[in-house]
Amino acid sequence: MKKTARALALTVIISCCASQTIVPSSGGMDGEKPETAETAGMMSLDETARDGARHLDDRMPVENLETAEMMSLGEAARDFARYLDGRIQKDSPSAVLSVEAPLKGIADYVADTLTAELLNTTGARMVSRQSLETVIREQDIQADGFVDEDTAARLGYIAGWKTVVTGAVTALSAGYRLNLRAMDVESAELLGAKNYVIKSDATLAGIVNPSQTVRELSRREELLRPFTEQQNAFDLTARPAGGKDVFYDGDEMFISLKAGADCYFVVYQMDVEVRMQMLFPNAYDTDNTLKAGVERMLPEYSRLDLHAPFGEEQILVYASEKPIAISPEQYAPKQLDSAYMANPAAPWQAGTAPQDGGKGVSIRPRGAAGRFSYTIAPR
Numbered sequence: 001m002k003k004t005a006r007a008l009a010l011t012v013i014i015s016c017c018a019s020q021t022i023v024p025s026s027g028g029m030d031g032e033k034p035e036t037a038e039t040a041g042m043m044s045l046d047e048t049a050r051d052g053a054r055h056l057d058d059r060m061p062v063e064n065l066e067t068a069e070m071m072s073l074g075e076a077a078r079d080f081a082r083y084l085d086g087r088i089q090k091d092s093p094s095a096v097l098s099v100e101a102p103l104k105g106i107a108d109y110v111a112d113t114l115t116a117e118l119l120n121t122t123g124a125r126m127v128s129r130q131s132l133e134t135v136i137r138e139q140d141i142q143a144d145g146f147v148d149e150d151t152a153a154r155l156g157y158i159a160g161w162k163t164v165v166t167g168a169v170t171a172l173s174a175g176y177r178l179n180l181r182a183m184d185v186e187s188a189e190l191l192g193a194k195n196y197v198i199k200s201d202a203t204l205a206g207i208v209n210p211s212q213t214v215r216e217l218s219r220r221e222e223l224l225r226p227f228t229e230q231q232n233a234f235d236l237t238a239r240p241a242g243g244k245d246v247f248y249d250g251d252e253m254f255i256s257l258k259a260g261a262d263c264y265f266v267v268y269q270m271d272v273e274v275r276m277q278m279l280f281p282n283a284y285d286t287d288n289t290l291k292a293g294v295e296r297m298l299p300e301y302s303r304l305d306l307h308a309p310f311g312e313e314q315i316l317v318y319a320s321e322k323p324i325a326i327s328p329e330q331y332a333p334k335q336l337d338s339a340y341m342a343n344p345a346a347p348w349q350a351g352t353a354p355q356d357g358g359k360g361v362s363i364r365p366r367g368a369a370g371r372f373s374y375t376i377a378p379r
Contacts, residue, residue: 022302024284073106073178073204074113076196080180081117087191088182090123092162095132097152101169102176102246102377105207110167110178118165127161135159149183156185163191169198171246171375208312208375220274223341226348227316227369234261234292238317238370241297245374247306255280255298255315259290259368265319266326266347267298272311275333276340278326279304279315290319306376317370318348 071079088094096115101107111129119126139155149166156164167180181193198204221228241254257265265288267280281288284302298304318324324347334340341348348369 022279022282022284022299022304024302070197070199072201073110073198076178076180076198077110077113077117078121079196080114080192080194081121083194084118084182084192085122088118088122088124088163092124093127093160094118094122094124094163094165095127095156095159095161097132097155097164097166099167099169102171102375103208106169106176106204109203109207110169114165114167114180124163127159149188152183153185153188156183161185171244216274220336223336223338224270224314224316224371226341227318227371232368232370233366234259234263234319234321234368236260236263236265236317236319236368236370238267238315239372240315240374245372247374247376249307249310249376251306251376253304253306253374255304256295257290257298257317257370258295259292259319261292261321263290263319263321263368264288264324265290265317266324266330268316268318268330270314270316270336271333272309272313274336276316276336277333278330281326282331288324308376310376312373312375314371314373318367319369320347320367 096111096118099107099110099114101110115126115129118124135155135158139158152164152166156162162185163182164185165180165182167178170177170179176198178196178198179193180196182191183189184191236259237257239256241256244253247253255267257267259265265280266278268276269279270276280298282302285299287300290296325345326347327345330347340346
């Protein structure tokens with residue numbers, strides 16, 4: 001199974017940012033694109049069920065995402081420990097054997113937090129990471145790879161453990177899914193399994209972007225308020241095509257845009273170093289209009305390839321019902337700071353100052369904003 005790692009980047013020919021690349025598409029409009037609702041093939045109910053079954057994760061427990069609880073990583077670890085209290089024998093040797101995750105930092109955090117919570121809540125004798133790594137190394141198993149249930153049972157039997165816990169963190173279109181399960185080694189019986197939808201918080205952001213402090217991440221969010229709190233006058237939505245938000249170095253990304261009214265748009269990328277630059281429109285994809293209710297997939301005449309440096313990045317979109325004036329400096333990477341965000345010439349500041357003001361009256365253009373985050377992992 002391919003390992004994943006959380007991070008991101010882009011590289012545009014029209015800019016000097018080394019983490020992105022926008023190049024002409026060799027296929028033009030005939031190039032392969034993700035399916036949209038308009039292009040997806042029709043299926044019968046039986047065909048749909050079989051197709052869905054082929055894509056199901058075989059490690060998915062009975063509980064599905066609709067019933068999964070939204071929590072932080074730490075809250076999920078504590079909840080799972082409480083869930084297993086009484087199911088794991090007190091003083092029994094147990095181990096958090098493996099956690100598969102997009103980033104090693106996330107896997108280590110989940111494993112360490114879960115080990116501590118199980119120790120304090122269930123009273124089990126938890127195996128330290130050092131002892132665990134020794135057993136894995138002696139059995140010639142990839143310490144950072146996924147351990148299936150057969151291997152987990154074999155390792156637990158050899159080491160004399162009573163219970164083994166495994167987990168997997170996978171990317172959703174927004175956030176992560178955390179799947180945790182515990183197994184009795186001797187009987188191979190599943191003692192419990194739960195799914196969680198992990199919400200973003202300062203801890204998760206710090207793991208994904210280890211070079212940034214919590215204070216810096218909080219300041220970044222404050223600076224990006226125009227893209228979070230902008231009035232969404234016509235239901236603008238922006239998302240990665242296919243709901244994919246974890247990519248590997250060199251992967252191509254498509255951006256889906258849709259609005260409830262005819263409008264003009266600009267798309268920016270904010271990289272892991274908190275620099276911001278315009279991606280669309282550009283020299284290859286010059287049309288920056290959306291038709292009401294029609295999904296637009298970008299790029300159309302170019303490629304958007306993702307590269308290192310690794311870490312979480314964001315796509316930021318602003319739209320207006322009036323044409324947007326675009327200055328050339330918007331294409332050059334600029335460090336995100338209060339002066340840059342407050343620049344009255346920036347598209348997202350259009351109309352923020354009252355015009356034709358009278359007594360308590362201001363006139364502003366109707367606008368909307370959207371954003372999503374994504375990451376890229378090394379291959």
